[in-house]
Amino acid sequence: MEPFLLKELVERSLAEDLSYGDRTTEALFHRPIPAVGEILAKGDLVVAGLDVFQTVFELLDPTIRIEAHLAAGQKAKPGDSIGSVCGDGRLLLKGERTALNFLQRLSGVATLTRRFVDQVAGSGARIVDTRKTTPGLRMLEKEAVRLGGGWNHRFHLGDLVLIKDNHIALAGGVANALKEARASLSHPFKIEVEATALSEVQEAIQGGAEIILLDNMSLPQIKEAVELIRKSAPGVKIEVSGGVRLDNVASIAGCGVDMISVGALTHSAPAVDISLEIKKGRSAVGGLPSA
Amino acid sequence: MEPFLLKELVERSLAEDLSYGDRTTEALFHRPIPAVGEILAKGDLVVAGLDVFQTVFELLDPTIRIEAHLAAGQKAKPGDSIGSVCGDGRLLLKGERTALNFLQRLSGVATLTRRFVDQVAGSGARIVDTRKTTPGLRMLEKEAVRLGGGWNHRFHLGDLVLIKDNHIALAGGVANALKEARASLSHPFKIEVEATALSEVQEAIQGGAEIILLDNMSLPQIKEAVELIRKSAPGVKIEVSGGVRLDNVASIAGCGVDMISVGALTHSAPAVDISLEIKKGRSAVGGLPSA
Amino acid sequence: MEPFLLKELVERSLAEDLSYGDRTTEALFHRPIPAVGEILAKGDLVVAGLDVFQTVFELLDPTIRIEAHLAAGQKAKPGDSIGSVCGDGRLLLKGERTALNFLQRLSGVATLTRRFVDQVAGSGARIVDTRKTTPGLRMLEKEAVRLGGGWNHRFHLGDLVLIKDNHIALAGGVANALKEARASLSHPFKIEVEATALSEVQEAIQGGAEIILLDNMSLPQIKEAVELIRKSAPGVKIEVSGGVRLDNVASIAGCGVDMISVGALTHSAPAVDISLEIKKGRSAVGGLPSA
Amino acid sequence: MEPFLLKELVERSLAEDLSYGDRTTEALFHRPIPAVGEILAKGDLVVAGLDVFQTVFELLDPTIRIEAHLAAGQKAKPGDSIGSVCGDGRLLLKGERTALNFLQRLSGVATLTRRFVDQVAGSGARIVDTRKTTPGLRMLEKEAVRLGGGWNHRFHLGDLVLIKDNHIALAGGVANALKEARASLSHPFKIEVEATALSEVQEAIQGGAEIILLDNMSLPQIKEAVELIRKSAPGVKIEVSGGVRLDNVASIAGCGVDMISVGALTHSAPAVDISLEIKKGRSAVGGLPSA
Amino acid sequence: MEPFLLKELVERSLAEDLSYGDRTTEALFHRPIPAVGEILAKGDLVVAGLDVFQTVFELLDPTIRIEAHLAAGQKAKPGDSIGSVCGDGRLLLKGERTALNFLQRLSGVATLTRRFVDQVAGSGARIVDTRKTTPGLRMLEKEAVRLGGGWNHRFHLGDLVLIKDNHIALAGGVANALKEARASLSHPFKIEVEATALSEVQEAIQGGAEIILLDNMSLPQIKEAVELIRKSAPGVKIEVSGGVRLDNVASIAGCGVDMISVGALTHSAPAVDISLEIKKGRSAVGGLPSA
C-alpha cells in the first residue's frame, strides 16, 4: 500500500482512539519521558504489518524511531523481539493499542496463510485469498497473505470477470453468461467461471473460460474435473474453493489443481499474541531530542 | 452507530470493491433484472450487523428493499432465513460481498460473545470487551458485543482512566500513578487500575481506585484478591483479564468477580457462515419500480 | 461510475464554483422562479455525461427534474434538444456552468472516439483508450470512450502488467522483464509487452506475453510484426500505439491488428458546444413544488 | 494554489492510479533502483504545472529530487529538457503517468493561451479565461492561463456579479437586473453585464455596469458598441466573448476592447507532448539515499 | 450556504458529539417516543441559523419535521416560540445541543449586528463585517450578519485587494503598493487601501484606490479625510474601522462615511439564550411514522 494511502487509513484508526485525547496518559504525565518499547512475540507467528505499526507512531510524532529486528514475512517464536520503538513514553502509550491492533491482526493473517502454504508445499498448488476481507483493510490483508506465502486473487470487482453461482442463476446458465462476457469485455481482462458440476466445467471450457473455479466439489469430482480440463483445455488454470481446511488442503492439492482459495485466511484468522513492553530509557536507535 | 456516521463507513468499504465498477456484472447484464436475495444462516449464530447490511444496499440503490426475518441479537440455526433483499439483481450482485463481509464478521463477534456469556450465566459476572478491535470497526464491533449479551468497556482513550502495566512502569508504581490521576482528573471520569499482585491490589484500594483489574492472575490469586477487596473496599468493582478462554471463564466467574474482559471477542472471533442466494423474481416486500 | 462515488466527485466540482455562494443569482432573485432549461446541441456530437449533468442538479435541489431527449451514446445535430431541466430558476443558474462543463467535456470524448471508431469500421480493429486521462475524471472519461464505441484499456496501475519502454530500460531488456513478471504475478492478471522493434516482438512471444503493443512503428514494420505474431503465436493479441491520427488510423487497422490505442481520446478531445437556454415557466416533467 | 491544497488534489489523482498498487513495477522490481528521469519536450510549448509534477513525486517519496531546467511560463522547443527527476526508479514508474497527465494538460493550456496572447500583442487588449474549466482543476488551469500571459476572469460564482443572457431572461431585462443587483450588492464587488445588442449596451451604461461584455457580436457591432461606451461611459471596461478564434482575435482586439475572453483556453486546449525518459543512474541533484 | 455544503459542516459538528453514541439516551430509552420540542426565545434576539438547526435534525432522521414560527431575520422577545421540531424524542435529545449551539451563536451574531445597524439608521452608512470570523463558520456568520441588516466585506483572501498596514510595511508605502497592484490585477477585482493618516489618504486617491479604509482615526481625522475624498475623488467609497463600539458608531456614521466595519459582530457576539423544551406527544406538523 502506497505510504500516502496508508497514512490516511492509519489516521482514521488513530482517530477512533484519540479524538478526545488519552485521559490516562494526560492525567499521569505532564512532560516528555524518554522510553523504549520492545515488541515481543508471545506465540509462533509470521510477521506482517510492521510498516503500519511504524506509520502509527510516525503520525503521532515524527521524532519517534522504530527499529525492526525481524523483516516482514519472517517467522518469530515466543519471546523473540520483533522490533523496538523509542521516543516520548507518552506517545508510546497513546499509540500502543492501535499499533498492536494492526500488527496482531495482519501477522495473524500471514501466520494462518503460512500454515496453509506449508501444507501444500511441493504440490505445485498455490494458496490464494478471496474478497472476504475486513472492510477497510483489504490492501493490508492481501499484502499479509503474500507475506505468508500465498497469492492474491481479485483485489476488487473491477479486476477479472468471475462468473459465480448467483451470476449464473440470473444469466440463465454458464454458456449464456460466457457468451455475454466475451462480447463486451475488453482485452486487458480475463474470465473465470465457477463450476459446481462436471457439466458446468464442460460449458466453461467450450465458452472459453481462462480459469475454472471448482466450487464445493468432493475430491473425486475434483479429480475428474482436473482430468477433463487438462485433456481438453490444457491452457486453462484450475482453482478450487469451498470447504478448504488445514486438514484437507493437502489432499485437494494432490488432485493437481493450480490454485486453492481460502476465505478463512482473511475472514477468520485469529490475532496472534504480541505485546509492547515499555520502559524508561533511551535506545541506541535514537528518537526524542535530548532537550 | 448513528446512521450518518455508518453511511460514511460503508461508503468507504464499498469504494474498496467498486471504485472501478463490477467487471462481471457490467459484462453480463445490460438492463435491470428483478431479483430476490435470501440471507441464509449456514451455521449456528447470533445475528448482528443487519443494519450495516441494509446500509450497503441503500447506498447502492435507495429503491432496494430489505426485510429482516430475525432481529439483531437473535439466534439462527443452519438453514434459517435471516432476511431477504429485493431489487435490481445487478445491484444485489455488486453489494453482496461487502454486505456479507460486515454481516459475517459482526455476527461472528456476537456469536462468540454469546458463547462466553452462556458460560457465566447465573454467576453475576459480566463478559466485557476491550479496545482490541478491528481498526475502523470499533463502534460496530462493540455493538455486536452488546447484541451477544456482553458489556462494553472503554470506547476510546478519552473514556475513564485505566492505569495499566506500562503506565505503572513509567509512573513509578501504582500509588504514584493514582495520586497523579486523582489530582488532575475532572469529576465525570472514573479511575481503574490494573494489578498483577496482591500488593498492587492494596495500593489500588488505598489510592482510591473505583475499579480494579486483576490481570493474568491464577484462580487462587483472584480469589484472594476478591476477598481482600470486598472486605476493605466494598464499593470497588472487580474486573479480570488475561488468559480468559471458553473453558476457564466459568471458574473465573465463580471467584465472585464483577467483570471478565475478553480481547478475543473482537480480535479473534471467526466469521460465521452466511450466504446470499439470489434468484430472479420479486418478493412481497417490493423494491425495483415496475417500469 | 456508481452513484455514491459520482455524488462525491460532483460535490467537489460544485464546491469549486459555489463555496462562497452565487453573487449574481443571490443579488437578482429573492424567491423561487419556476423555470425550464433546454439543453441544446450547437454542433455534431455524441452524447455522454447526462447522468453527471443530472447529478449536479440533484445535489443542488432534489426536486429539480431532468428529462433526457437523447440517450447516452446517441448522436445529436446542431439544434437538437438533448434534454431539459425544470425547477427553481435560481438553482438552474447556479448549476449551469458545472453541469455543462461535465457534459461538454465528456461528450467531447465520446464524439472524438466515435470519429476514430468510424474510421476503422469493418476492419475488426478496436479503438481503445489509455491512462492519459484528466486527473480526477478517469472513470467518467473511460465511460465516455465506451459510449463513443471504443474499448477501455487499463483503468489503473493495478490492472494487467504492461511492460513499457521505461520498465524495459530498468529491467535490462524484454526477456528479463517477462521472466520476472511471470514468476511473481498471480493468475487473475494478464501480461502485455511494448515492442518497438521486431527483435523485441520475438522476445515478447518467447517470454509468453499475452498481448503485444507495437509502439511507434511504421506501417511496414507493423505489417511485418503482425505476420510474425499471427504465425508463431496465434493466441496473442496485437495492439498498436503512437502517432495515431484520424488520417492514418484506417491504414493501421488495415494491417490486421486487434487494438489501436489513442491517447488523444482523453487528453486532447476538444469540448463540444452545448448550451443551456433558461426560460421562465414549467415543463410537463414537473419539478418545483407548486407552493 | 497553496501547497496544502495542491497536496490534497494530487493525492486524489494518485489514488485513481495507485489504490491497488502498480502490478507491473511490483512484479518486476523487488528493491530500489537508482534512476534518473529526463522530462523532454516533444513539441513547441509553454511550461506550466512543474510544481504539480513535483508534488506528485514528493507524495510518493519525500527523498525524490526534482530539478527544473525551465521556469514556469518559459517556452520549450522539441528536444528541450524541461527538468529531471532522480530517485528510486520504482517510484518514478509509479508516478510517471499522473505527473505527466498534469504537466501535459497544464502546459497545453499555457501554450494555447500564449498563442492567443501573441495574436493581440501591441493592441492593449487582454486575453482572459472563463469558468469553462475542467471540473476539479480550476485553480491550476487559471494559473496556467496566467503563465501563458493571459488574465483571469471570475474564479467562482461568488466573485463579481456577471449578469448573462439567462439572468436577463429571468429578471426581465438588463435594466431590471442591474437595479436589483445595485440594491443588494455590498461594496467589495463589481458588476458586469452581458449585452448582445446596442440597446442592451445602453441599458447597461445607464444601469451603472462597471464592465460590459459584448457577447457574440459581429466586428461592426463591436466597433459601434466600443464607440458608444467610450463616449458616454469612459470608466467602463469592455470585454468581448463568443466565437473568438486564433484567426479572428487580432481583428477583435483591433476594435479597441479591453478584454477578450476565450473558453477554449481551458475547455479545448490539446495536451502538449512531453515524455519522461527513465534510465538507471544517479544525477547530480541527489535523491535516493546511498544505502 | 448551499445545502450540500451545509450538510457536510453539520455532519462534522454532530460527529463531535455523537461519534460514540449518546450514553444517556441509549441507557434510558429503548424504543421510539413521539415527542415535540418547542424552540423558545429567552431574551430579545434576531433569529438566524434556523436552516442549520433543521439540517442537524434531518441528518439524524429524515422523518423529523421542523416548523418555523419566525422567519430568519425576524425579532423575537422572551417567551416567543421560534419554531418546533417533532419526531422520535430520542433523536430530539441527541441533536438538541448541536442544533442549539448553532442557533444561539448565529442568532447572537444577527442580534449584535442589528443593534449596530439600529444605531446608524438614517445615516446612509452601512455596518459591515470582517474576516474575524469563527474558524469553520465563516459563511454562516456572514449570512447572520446580513440577517441582522449588515453588509458583507470580503469572504476570503481571493476577493478584492485590500492593502493593510502590514502590506504597506513590506511594500514600502501606499504608493508603491498601489502601483504593484494596478499592474497585475485583472479586471473583475477592486482595490481598497487602508489609511491611518491624511497623507496616506492622499496617496490612496492618487494611486487609484476604489475604496479607502480609514483605520483607527479619531472623529476629527475621519471628518477631514471624508471631506478630502469627497472633493477630490467623488467615486471613491469610504470605510471606517478600528475601535468601533455601540456607543460611538452613530458619531462615526455622522461623519458621512459609507461603511463601518466591526470585527466584534463575529468575534465577540455573545450567544443569545434559546432553549428547546421537549415533551411527549405529536404536533400537527407530523413526523415519526405512526407504526
Added chain:
Amino acid sequence: MEPFLLKELVERSLAEDLSYGDRTTEALFHRPIPAVGEILAKGDLVVAGLDVFQTVFELLDPTIRIEAHLAAGQKAKPGDSIGSVCGDGRLLLKGERTALNFLQRLSGVATLTRRFVDQVAGSGARIVDTRKTTPGLRMLEKEAVRLGGGWNHRFHLGDLVLIKDNHIALAGGVANALKEARASLSHPFKIEVEATALSEVQEAIQGGAEIILLDNMSLPQIKEAVELIRKSAPGVKIEVSGGVRLDNVASIAGCGVDMISVGALTHSAPAVDISLEIKKGRSAVGGLPSA
C-alpha cells in the same frame, strides 16, 4: 488535541480563506521577503491557542519558525509580546488572519475562565465548562478552559450519563430514569442527574446518582440541597448550573458545592485583542533559507 487531528482542522480553516489564493499578497509581492511578525497583546489576557497559531504557519510553509515568549496559560498585559513568527513575509500575510482568529478566540475563553476561577479561589469549588461550545472547536475550547484554570465536564454525549430536564420529562421522572440507566450502563461510566427541586435531589440520592446537578436554584435552595446531600450521601459530588455570572459565582461557591458549570466560558467569551505586527527583517530564531 493530537497534532494529526489539529492539522486537519487548521487545513479546513485555512481553506476558508485561501482556496482562491490571496489576491492582495500575490498582486504586491513576486518573490520571498524575509520578515518577522511580533504577536502583541493589546489587553489583559490569558494565552491559549499558540500551538494552533503555530500549526497555521507550519501548514503554509514548514520553514517558518515560531518563538513563544509566553507559555500557554500564562497572563499577558497590554503591550506584552506573546511570541514571534519569522519567515517569508508573503506567508505571514496569508496566515495572519486565520492564526489570529484562533489565538484571539481561544485566549478569550482562557481569559474568561480565569476570571471565574479567580472569583472562587479558596472555596474548593471548581469552575467547569459545558457542551455549549463552538461547532467544530470543542477540543480546542475545552483545552482553553483548562489553561484558564477550569475543569472539563463531558466532551461528548458518549461520556457519562447526564439525565437532564428533557430526559426526565420523557422518562417520567427522576426515579424511573435512574432505574433504567442503572440497568443498562456498563461499569466504566458514571451517572449524573439534574435536579431543580429538593424532591428531585432526594430521588437522585435514592436512585444512586454519583453526581447531582442543581440547576437554576436560588442560593437558599442550593444551601438546603447541599446540606441534604452531604448528610445522606457523602460520596456524591454536587454541581451547580444556570444563571451563573461573575458577580454571583463566589456566593454560589460559598454554598459548599464541588463544581459550578458555566456555559458562557465557551459560548459567549469575547475575543481578546491581539495583533501581529509584521516588519521586514530576520529574527534570531531563523526560518527562511538564506538563498
